[in-house]
Amino acid sequence: MHDPVGATAHATGSRLVLALAGLTAGLVIAIALSLMVGTETVAPSRILAGLSGECDREATALLLHYRLPRTAIAIVVGIALGTAGALMQAYTRNPLADPGILGVNAGAVLGVTIAIATGVSLSVTTLAVPALIGAAFATVAVLLLASTGRGPATPIRMTLAGVALGAVLSGIATAMRLYDPSTFERHRSWAAGSVAGRQLDELTGIALLVLTGAVLALLLLRPLNAVALGDDVAASLGVNTRRTRTLTIIAVTLLVGAATAIAGPISFLGLMVPHICRLLAGNDHTRIVPLSMLVAPLVLVLADTIARVIIPLRETPVGIVTAFVGAPVLIWLVSGRRTNTQ
Amino acid sequence: MSQSVPEPSSLRADRITMAYQDRIIGEDLSVDIADGRFTVIIGPNGCGKSTLLRSLSRLLRTRSGTVYLDGKDIHRSRAQDVAGRLGLLPQTAIAPPGITVFDLARRGRYPHQSILSRWSAQDEAAVHRALAQTEMTELADRPVDELSGGQRQRAWVAMVLAQESSILLLDEPTTFLDVAHQISLLDLFAQLNSDEGRTTVAVLHDINHAARYADDIIVMSHGRIVAHGPPVDVLTPELLAEVFGVEAVVIDDPVNGGPHIITRHRTRIPASVAPTREEAP
Amino acid sequence: MSPLLSRDHGAVTLRTPAVSGRMSTRALVACVLLLAATAATTLLALMTGKVGYSPGEVLAALVGDAPADVELFVVRWRLPRAVAAVTFGAVLGVAGALFQCVTRNPLGSPDIIGFSAGASAGGVAAVTLIGSSFAVVAAGTLIGGLLVAALIMLLSRGGGTGGFRLVIVGIGLSAMLVSVESWLVLTADLDVAQVAALWSVGTLNGTSFTHSGIAMALGIAAVVAVIVLLSRRLTLLDLGEDLSGALGADPLRTRTVAVLAGVLLIAIVTAAAGPIAFVALAAPHIGRRLAGMAGVALVPAACTGAFLLALSDFVAQHALPGRMLPVGVVTVAVGGLYLITLIVRENRKGVL
Numbered sequence: 001m002h003d004p005v006g007a008t009a010h011a012t013g014s015r016l017v018l019a020l021a022g023l024t025a026g027l028v029i030a031i032a033l034s035l036m037v038g039t040e041t042v043a044p045s046r047i048l049a050g051l052s053g054e055c056d057r058e059a060t061a062l063l064l065h066y067r068l069p070r071t072a073i074a075i076v077v078g079i080a081l082g083t084a085g086a087l088m089q090a091y092t093r094n095p096l097a098d099p100g101i102l103g104v105n106a107g108a109v110l111g112v113t114i115a116i117a118t119g120v121s122l123s124v125t126t127l128a129v130p131a132l133i134g135a136a137f138a139t140v141a142v143l144l145l146a147s148t149g150r151g152p153a154t155p156i157r158m159t160l161a162g163v164a165l166g167a168v169l170s171g172i173a174t175a176m177r178l179y180d181p182s183t184f185e186r187h188r189s190w191a192a193g194s195v196a197g198r199q200l201d202e203l204t205g206i207a208l209l210v211l212t213g214a215v216l217a218l219l220l221l222r223p224l225n226a227v228a229l230g231d232d233v234a235a236s237l238g239v240n241t242r243r244t245r246t247l248t249i250i251a252v253t254l255l256v257g258a259a260t261a262i263a264g265p266i267s268f269l270g271l272m273v274p275h276i277c278r279l280l281a282g283n284d285h286t287r288i289v290p291l292s293m294l295v296a297p298l299v300l301v302l303a304d305t306i307a308r309v310i311i312p313l314r315e316t317p318v319g320i321v322t323a324f325v326g327a328p329v330l331i332w333l334v335s336g337r338r339t340n341t342q
Numbered sequence: 343m344s345q346s347v348p349e350p351s352s353l354r355a356d357r358i359t360m361a362y363q364d365r366i367i368g369e370d371l372s373v374d375i376a377d378g379r380f381t382v383i384i385g386p387n388g389c390g391k392s393t394l395l396r397s398l399s400r401l402l403r404t405r406s407g408t409v410y411l412d413g414k415d416i417h418r419s420r421a422q423d424v425a426g427r428l429g430l431l432p433q434t435a436i437a438p439p440g441i442t443v444f445d446l447a448r449r450g451r452y453p454h455q456s457i458l459s460r461w462s463a464q465d466e467a468a469v470h471r472a473l474a475q476t477e478m479t480e481l482a483d484r485p486v487d488e489l490s491g492g493q494r495q496r497a498w499v500a501m502v503l504a505q506e507s508s509i510l511l512l513d514e515p516t517t518f519l520d521v522a523h524q525i526s527l528l529d530l531f532a533q534l535n536s537d538e539g540r541t542t543v544a545v546l547h548d549i550n551h552a553a554r555y556a557d558d559i560i561v562m563s564h565g566r567i568v569a570h571g572p573p574v575d576v577l578t579p580e581l582l583a584e585v586f587g588v589e590a591v592v593i594d595d596p597v598n599g600g601p602h603i604i605t606r607h608r609t610r611i612p613a614s615v616a617p618t619r620e621e622a623p
Numbered sequence: 624m625s626p627l628l629s630r631d632h633g634a635v636t637l638r639t640p641a642v643s644g645r646m647s648t649r650a651l652v653a654c655v656l657l658l659a660a661t662a663a664t665t666l667l668a669l670m671t672g673k674v675g676y677s678p679g680e681v682l683a684a685l686v687g688d689a690p691a692d693v694e695l696f697v698v699r700w701r702l703p704r705a706v707a708a709v710t711f712g713a714v715l716g717v718a719g720a721l722f723q724c725v726t727r728n729p730l731g732s733p734d735i736i737g738f739s740a741g742a743s744a745g746g747v748a749a750v751t752l753i754g755s756s757f758a759v760v761a762a763g764t765l766i767g768g769l770l771v772a773a774l775i776m777l778l779s780r781g782g783g784t785g786g787f788r789l790v791i792v793g794i795g796l797s798a799m800l801v802s803v804e805s806w807l808v809l810t811a812d813l814d815v816a817q818v819a820a821l822w823s824v825g826t827l828n829g830t831s832f833t834h835s836g837i838a839m840a841l842g843i844a845a846v847v848a849v850i851v852l853l854s855r856r857l858t859l860l861d862l863g864e865d866l867s868g869a870l871g872a873d874p875l876r877t878r879t880v881a882v883l884a885g886v887l888l889i890a891i892v893t894a895a896a897g898p899i900a901f902v903a904l905a906a907p908h909i910g911r912r913l914a915g916m917a918g919v920a921l922v923p924a925a926c927t928g929a930f931l932l933a934l935s936d937f938v939a940q941h942a943l944p945g946r947m948l949p950v951g952v953v954t955v956a957v958g959g960l961y962l963i964t965l966i967v968r969e970n971r972k973g974v975l
Contacts, residue, residue, distance in 0.1 A: 093436065096791065100798075145963060148970045156790065157970060160730060163794055164962040167900070171955030174824065179946055192805055219457070226452050229501075232432035235401050237505065238425030238453040267798065283440040311810050320809075323802035330795035331778055334788050 016287070019280045023294045030301040034071040035063060038308050042067075065199070073195040073203055073262060074304045074318070075297040078269065080210045080259035082296020083217050084252045085270020086277070086289045090224040091248045092143075094155040095275070095333060099135075099256045100267025100323075102162030106169035107138025108260035109191070113173040116187065117180060124198065124262050125205035132209075132257035134169075139249055139256075141165055170265075193266040193319020195304055206258045213254035214293060220248055221286040228285065266319045268326020269296055269303075275329065352377050353398060353428070353509055353541065358407030360393045360565075366405070367393045368565030375509075378539040380532060382552040385562035386586055391545045392433070392513050394562065398543070399430040399511050411509075425453035429507035433514055435498055437486040443497045444482040447472050450504035472503035476530065492523030499530065510534070512544040516551070524548075528555050549586075553577055553601045561585055577601045650914035650923055657913070657926035664933040665705045669697050671941065704830045707839060708936040708950070709929045711827075711892045712902055714842040716910065716928020717849055717921055718888035719903030721881045724857050724919045726789055729969060732904035733889050734958070736793030740800040741771025742889050743823055743898035747804045750819045751811040757837060761894035768886040768893070771796060776882075825899035825951025827936050838895035845891060849884050850921045857881065857919040899951050901958020902931050908965065931957075 035047050046059050081099060088097040088104075099105050111134025112127050114120075120130070145161035177184045177191065189196065223244040226234040231241050259266070273296040274288055281287035300318065303325065307316040354374040360367045368390040375381055375398070383391045396402040398409055400416045409416040416424060429450075437446065450472070451465045473479045476496045481489065486497050495515060502510060512531070516524040532555050535542045546552050552559055553573045561569040561576060563585045569576045582590045588605045595602035629636045634647045669681045674696055676684075683689040684697040722738070723731045733739045745767015749760045775796060779789040804823060808816045821828075832839075856877045892899065909931070910923030932950070935957060939950040 093438075095439075101794070145966060146970075148967045157966065159791065159794065160735075161963070161966050163735065164959050164966060167955055168959030168963070171900075171952055171959060175948055175952040175956070178824070178948060178952065179943055222452060222455065222460075225449055228436070228438045229446075229449060230432065230434045230436040232396075232401055232430070232434045233436075233501075235421075236399055236425060236428075236430035236432065236511075237450065238420075238422035240421055278440070282442065282445065283438045284445055311806075314809060316806060316809060320802040320805050323798045324806075327795040327799040327802075330798075331792050334791040335778060 016281055019291075020294070023291070023298060027294065027298045027301070030298050030305070031071055031075075034074070034301050034305045035067050037305050038062075038067065069198055069200045069203065070196050070304065071301060072200060073198055074301045076203060076207050076210050077195060077259045077263045077266065078297030078300035079214060079293050080255040081266060081269045081300070082273040082292035083214055083289060084255040084259075085296075086274040086285070086292040087217055087220070087224070087248055087252050087255075088270065089274050090228060090285045090289070091245065091252075092146075092155075092158060093228060094158050096155050096159050096271070096330065098268060098271035098326075099252070100265060100269075101159060101166075101271060101330075102139075102142050103164075103166030103169060104135050104138045104142070104162075104252065104256045105260055105265035105267060106166040106173070107134040107136075107141075108132075108257050109265050110134050110169045110173045111137075111257075112261060113176050113184075116183060117176050124202040128206060128209060128258055128261040131261035132253055135257035135260065136249070136253040138165060138169060139253055143249075189315065189317050190264040192317035193264040193322070194315070194317035195263050195300070196315055196317075198262060203262065206262045209254050209258035213251045213258070216247060216251040216254070217289055220244060220251065221289055224248065224285045224289075228283075264317070264319060266300070267323050268329065269300060269322045272326045272329040273299060275333065352413070353409070353411055353543075355394075355398060355404075355409045356407055358397055358409060359405040360390065360397050360402060361405045362393075362402075366565070368562075370407070371565075371567055372407075373560065373567055373570065375541060375543055376558055377541055378535075379541065379557035380535040380555060381541075381543045381558040381560060382556035383543065383545045383560045383562060384547075384549055384552050389562040390565040391562050393565075394560075395430075395511050395513050395543065395545055396432075399428060400424055401430070401432070422453045425505065425507070427507050428509045428511065429502040429505040430511040431498055431502045431513060431515055433517070437494070437497075439487060440485050441487075442483050442485055443478050443489070443500065444469070444473070446486055446497050447478075447482075447500040447504045450501040453505060468506050469500075469504045472500040475503055475534065476500040490523075492519050492527070495519060495523070495527060496530075499527070503534070507540075509541040510543070512542070514545050514547065516546065516548075524551065531555070549577070549582070549603050553603065554595065554598050573601050577603060646922070647914070647916065650916055650920070653910075653913040653915075654923055654926045657910075657923070657930050661709055661926070661930040661933050664930065664937055665709060668705045668708075668933065668937045668940070669701050672696065672701060703832045703835065704827050704936065705933070707827050707830045707835055707896065708933045710839045710842045711896055711899065712906070712928040712930065712932025713846050713925040714888050714892050714928070715899065715902040715932065716906030716924040716926070717846050718885045718892075719905075719928070720907040720910075720919060720921050720924035721849070721853075721857070721885040721888070722903070723907050725878050725881045725885070728790065729908065729965065730790060730904075730962075732901075732907075733885065734900050734904050735797075736789055737771055737775055737796040737800065738768050738793075738886060738889055739893065739898045739900065739903070740797040740804075742768035742886070742893040744800040744804045744807075745770070746893055746897070747807050747819045747823055750822060751807045751815055755815075755818055755822075757834060757894060761838070761890060764893040765887065765890040768890045769883075771800070772882055772886050821949065822897040824949040825897040825954070826949035827896055827939075828947050828949065830896070835895040838891050842888070842891050845884070845888055846925055849888070850925070853877075853881060853884065854919065854921045857921070897949075897951060899932065900955045901962065902928055902935075902954050905958045905961040906931055908961075 032044065036042050036044065040062065042059055042062065047063060084099050085097065088099065088102065089095060108131040111130035115127055115130035142158070142162045142165050145165065146158040223234070223239045226237045226239045227241060227244055234241050273292050276295055277288045277291035281291055300322070303321040304318040307318045307321045310316050356372055358371050359369045360371070371394065383394060385391050393402065397404050400409070403417060411419065411424060411428060447469045451468060454465060473482055476499050478496050478500050481493060486494055489497065499515070516527055519527065528551060531542055531544065534540050556573055558571060559569070559573050559576045560567055561581060568585060569581055577592055579590055579592055582588055582603065590603050590605045592601050592603055635651050666678060666681060670676050670678060676693060676697065680689060680693055681697055684693045719732045722733050722736065723729060725731070726736065742764040745763040745765070746760050748767065749763025753759050775789065775792055779792045808819050811819060889903070906928035907920065907924040910927035911920045913927065914920055914923035916923065932954070935953040936950045939948040939953045942948060942953070
């Protein structure tokens with residue numbers, strides 16, 4: 001990706017390398033913090049000792065059964081939602097697209113809720129199936145809804161369609177939870193979006209799904225870059241637009257469904273991360289999507305660490321933190337002429 | 343400059359019927375685009391000009407009949423192969439916010455790239471050549487949305503040129519530009535056509551621009567091709583009255599040679615000049 | 624001397640020495656039908672439950688002419704809830720009409736642009752931090768609603784046509800407020816948190832005259848006041864700022880008053896019953912279409928709101944055997960579906 005045109009292009013290239021290095025370092029620090037910080041602070045030396053199993057049992061238990069799984073889940077879920085957000089923004093040419101805002105999260109939550117209520121499945125890995133079905137349903141529904149008008153769907157039309165759909169789907173899910181509170185008691189923090197309280201072995205299946213979605217996303221980057229220029233241009237460049245769109249929907253469904261099955265609905269991460277990446281690397285999906293895979297876990301791991309300490313001795317679901325931080329990003333995007341949203 | 347244009351390709355349509363869903367735009371059209379020449383399609387609003395261009399470029403699947411690129415059915419060829427030989431600048435192009443001229447031109451290389459070969463020396467050379475031809479090298483690092491209308495259109499042309507196709511299809515490339523930018527853009531197309539023998543097909547609104555720049559003119563009316571040939575042969579007062587509903591005198595252009603049309607007054611409004619803005623659905 | 628009631632140009636005119644008014648015949652018929660439907664639903668709600676009564680028994684109970692057990696069920700337990708549904712529905716309908724008029728956007732309902740979320744977060748803050756008496760919660764919702772109204776107006780300044788920025792800013796603020804709400808609930812003691820959580824869905828369960836009577840009275844008074852004082856000015860606002868200014872209604876003042884009134888109405892309902900979603904969105908539309916009126920239609924909105932909430936609450940009580948759902952769950956599902964059809968229709972018109 002070396003641009004030989006001029007000094008500024010070179011600067012963009014070296015800035016990108018710098019950003020990559022900084023972000024990787026940031027992710028490492030965030031992971032370290034996430035392992036250290038909590039109701040009980042664990043010193044770095046004890047973490048190393050604990051991870052190699054040469055420490056007091058208490059710290060080992062805390063690390064291996066509690067902080068390590070939750071950090072790993074935050075990383076996987078972050079990758080999933082950051083990638084999904086970037087894909088959705090590319091697909092819809094809508095800078096406001098986000099799995100949470102467009103109702104895809106709500107679809108996955110409803111799928112999981114139905115599965116739990118009917119007693120079909122209770123393990124995290126099998127819950128991924130209804131989550132995928134729900135996410136796929138919501139994605140297709142919101143795109144169909146937004147495309148009912150003449151011409152391409154405008155960002156506001158799509159956003160409203162998503163908000164409406166999300167309200168209906170989560171309304172139904174809430175009703176089901178209220179109808180049978182005891183069954184849902186242990187899923188309470190899941191319903192608000194949380195990466196806590198799961199074990200590493202529960203993550204395996206989810207991680208595989210996310211990996212599949214992420215690989216698919218990487219294969220779609222160049223066609224998506226062409227689709228960004230308009231469907232006609234993309235077709236005249238030899239892109240099969242229909243196949244690109246179908247595969248993108250499949251990737252989004254895999255990513256959001258898997259993430260929601262394990263962590264519940266986490267909004268606004270998919271909205272803000274691609275914008276951060278766009279600021280760093282310009283409007284090029286071949287850079288935005290891979291960068292999102294780095295930035296999103298960084299943000300989510302940090303958010304989860306903050307969520308742990310923000311109320312002493314109480315767990316705050318990380319979904320609350322991302323919404324509180326991410327919603328201002330949405331407002332910032334539409335105030336001023338920063339993006340061409342209409 | 344010799345390697346910039348690949349083997350010449352030929353494009354023709356054989357008895358095609360063009361339709362959007364249930365609405366038939368044109369039936370039983372046959373046209374042979376002359377290799378290496380600058381062909382301009384004119385006609386009143388809603389006559390099917392853009393639709394013909396979309397059919398020729400594979401964007402619109404014809405209801406019946408076949409479009410042949412180098413003797414092969416264009417819909418049976420691989421999309422990426424077609425894109426390597428035939429470039430299109432549609433009216434519906436969208437510049438992603440913040441994209442630079444260079445990055446935009448770079449995306450024209452899509453048909454020449456694959457998963458493994460993403461930015462070869464040829465890619466780089468083609469983009470640079472396209473920027474130089476459109477005189478956009480200086481502006482390569484500027485965001486497209488900060489450019490003037492004329493410069494923006496040149497950036498898009500650079501994108502299509504980077505595609506290095508031997509055929510260039512342009513759908514109303516001069517619309518929304520002021521007259522100076524229209525002329526400079528048309529000069530550019532004419533130059534590309536004469537220097538490199540690139541077959542060029544453009545839909546234009548201005549009949550005098552068509553008369554001045556075209557080697558061949560295709561006149562369309564009500565979804566039919568009513569005339570096809572060099573401007574001198576095609577642009578007659580009778581045809582202008584019949585197709586555009588204008589009474590006109592055709593004189594020799596005293597500056598550039600060729601025919602020049604001066605309208606007297608409107609005689610009637612043809613049925614196809616409907617209030618619908620565009621022929622696309 | 625002109626007659627008291629007269630008909631002309633498809634409208635009915637009422638004229639007395641003190642009051643005069645004019646309403647289209649179709650709107651009048653629509654409102655009367657809506658009120659009849661509301662009355663029927665209410666009667667049904669009073670009749671059904673764990674113990675069923677005949678219409679005669681219910682009417683007897685209402686006039687104080689029935690056995691004590693019937694009176695206990697009908698008047699003590701079911702009546703407050705039924706009255707609350709009708710009153711609050713009307714209040715929400717009018718509030719929605721006010722906001723849609725000010726934003727000149729069919730989607731500018733308080734549910735979408737965040738006023739409801741503001742009132743709700745204020746209410747939850749009041750419950751968790753101070754206490755759950757009506758006065759405290761009402762103050763909380765009012766302050767929350769006003770603060771958010773001010774914030775939204777500030778952030779969406781110069782948003783251009785169609786209130787695009789207003790809607791998006793509202794969606795963002797709603798999301799933040801919901802997360803604030805969850806945070807407040809999580810930090811609170813368990814029993815307080817349960818009260819707050821149930822309240823935050825929007826429910827009429829356990830409504831009594833002693834607790835919500837003030838809210839109902841205030842609501843009725845506010846609705847009447849808004850209809851009498853504001854509807855004439857609002858009709859002018861529909862014509863656009865310039866023209867309404869030229870006709871002598873200061874547009875800025877009209878808007879400000881309308882927003883304040885809307886927030887007040889929302890706060891009254893929210894304080895008593897929590898944030899009941901989407902009635903304020905759907906009622907003005909349905910009302911306007913039934914009445915065949917263009918522009919602002921406060922009276923049809925009130926009638927439709929009353930009917931919608933009465934019906935929703937009936938459904939909430941009886942949809943699931945053995946359980947009473949919070950009415951907010953029903954209105955979210957029904958209103959959300961209506962919002963979807965609305966978006967489809969607006970799309971077809973190419974408004975968005």
